[in-house]
Amino acid sequence: MVSNRVFLSSPHMGGNEEKYVSDAFEKNWIAPLGENVDEFENQIRQYTGANAACAVSSGTGAIHLALDVLNVGRGDVVFCSSLTFVASANPILYMGATPVFIDSEMDSWNMSPNLLEKAMRYYRMKGKLPKAVIVVNLYGQSARMDRIMEICDRYGVPVIEDAAESLGAEYQGQPSGTFGKIGVFSFNGNKIITTSGGGMMISDDELIIKKALKKATQSKEAAEHYQHNEVGYNYRLSNISAGIGRGQMEVLDDRIAKKRAIFEQYVDGFGDVSAVDFMPEIEGSFHTRWLSTMLIDPAKSSVTPSRIIKYLAQENIEARPVWKPLHMQPLFETCPYFRGEQDNAKYLFEHGLCLPSDTKMTEEEINRVITLVRDLLPIHRIIA
Numbered sequence: 001m002v003s004n005r006v007f008l009s010s011p012h013m014g015g016n017e018e019k020y021v022s023d024a025f026e027k028n029w030i031a032p033l034g035e036n037v038d039e040f041e042n043q044i045r046q047y048t049g050a051n052a053a054c055a056v057s058s059g060t061g062a063i064h065l066a067l068d069v070l071n072v073g074r075g076d077v078v079f080c081s082s083l084t085f086v087a088s089a090n091p092i093l094y095m096g097a098t099p100v101f102i103d104s105e106m107d108s109w110n111m112s113p114n115l116l117e118k119a120m121r122y123y124r125m126k127g128k129l130p131k132a133v134i135v136v137n138l139y140g141q142s143a144r145m146d147r148i149m150e151i152c153d154r155y156g157v158p159v160i161e162d163a164a165e166s167l168g169a170e171y172q173g174q175p176s177g178t179f180g181k182i183g184v185f186s187f188n189g190n191k192i193i194t195t196s197g198g199g200m201m202i203s204d205d206e207l208i209i210k211k212a213l214k215k216a217t218q219s220k221e222a223a224e225h226y227q228h229n230e231v232g233y234n235y236r237l238s239n240i241s242a243g244i245g246r247g248q249m250e251v252l253d254d255r256i257a258k259k260r261a262i263f264e265q266y267v268d269g270f271g272d273v274s275a276v277d278f279m280p281e282i283e284g285s286f287h288t289r290w291l292s293t294m295l296i297d298p299a300k301s302s303v304t305p306s307r308i309i310k311y312l313a314q315e316n317i318e319a320r321p322v323w324k325p326l327h328m329q330p331l332f333e334t335c336p337y338f339r340g341e342q343d344n345a346k347y348l349f350e351h352g353l354c355l356p357s358d359t360k361m362t363e364e365e366i367n368r369v370i371t372l373v374r375d376l377l378p379i380h381r382i383i384a
């Protein structure tokens with residue numbers, strides 16, 4: 001019997017999305033502005049507590065705008081987490097700047113504050129502090145933002161928080177995305193909520209969002225004719241997509257609860273398998289578990305993540321490796337990389353696995369995944 005495909009993380013509509021999209025049709029606001037865009041921005045502002053928000057066509061676009069409004073230019077240095085999706089660092093290249101990658105710490109999988117400090121010291125000695133630091137909050141968990149902000153503030157370097165994967169997460173009670181000067185969210189199809197494609201930039205500094213909004217609309221000056229004094233982009237979110245976003249914001253908390261329940265079921269299912277460890281939830285952090293991710297200890301099992309992914313694929317189940325670190329990508333071959341004694345990002349990539357975390361999965365489907373993965377790991381159980 002061919003069972004339904006189980007996805008890693010796929011779009012999951014709440015029900016009201018079509019209503020807001022129809023509204024846009026009825027009012028003929030089929031443009032990158034309108035009530036849905038305004039309301040979607042308001043919802044994100046209310047949810048995060050940020051002063052200002054600007055809806056854009058992608059998370060990548062939001063990072064690009066963020067670098068632009070911070071005046072990053074040719075020859076500048078920008079620090080960035082290495083363990084992330086390429087979209088975190090591609091915009092650094094758009095600006096003609098040089099990425100410098102920072103390794104993860106093992107307990108959060110996010111940027112190591114110690115290595116960030118080391119990199120800051122090194123670049124200050126060279127007389128070339130970075131123009132910005134892009135901190136990524138992976139798989140639904142905030143980086144250690146208290147320490148990261150303390151370091152960046154001390155060196156006077158603005159932080160862009162790539163919270164594309166962490167909408168709804170918290171650190172020390174504060175919403176993820178609100179620690180840095182600028183926070184960025186993504187609403188791509190695989191994210192915790194989606195607009196089919198889209199992104200958002202938030203900041204407490206309204207002037208920054210005003211600047212970003214102008215740049216996102218071709219830097220059009222206030223004039224009757226088309227007047228342009230600086231370079232701009234066409235990056236605004238459409239009113240149709242924003243309608244989907246409005247409906248999705250209504251179910252964000254339900255999605256987070258389900259993601260966390262999926263994770264708990266995996267923890268129960270693998271509790272007695274000593275070779276398996278899960279991505280830790282660091283103290284003071286509220287992890288959304290956007291993706292349930294685990295590590296397979298190579299000292300305890302010779303089964304590789306790749307073997308598990310292929311095995312699940314035969315059963316029509318989608319699993320993925322952890323992000324391949326950017327310092328290991330040919331695209332960034334010549335970029336400096338600050339790592340600890342062990343290359344943690346590389347280790348997490350080589351031994352990490354993203355389990356299916358789709359919010360439409362049933363408990364039976366999750367159990368099926370657990371049973372299949374356990375098939376490959378049986379002799380490593382602890383016998384109590």
Ligand SMILES: *Cc1c(COP(=O)(O)O)cnc(C)c1O
Pocket residue numbers: 057058059060061084085087088136162164165185186187188197198199
């Ligand atoms: C998805 C993602 C992005 C990019 O967002 P898009 O909306 O797909 O452009 C950026 N950074 C991270 C970490 C992501 O996961």
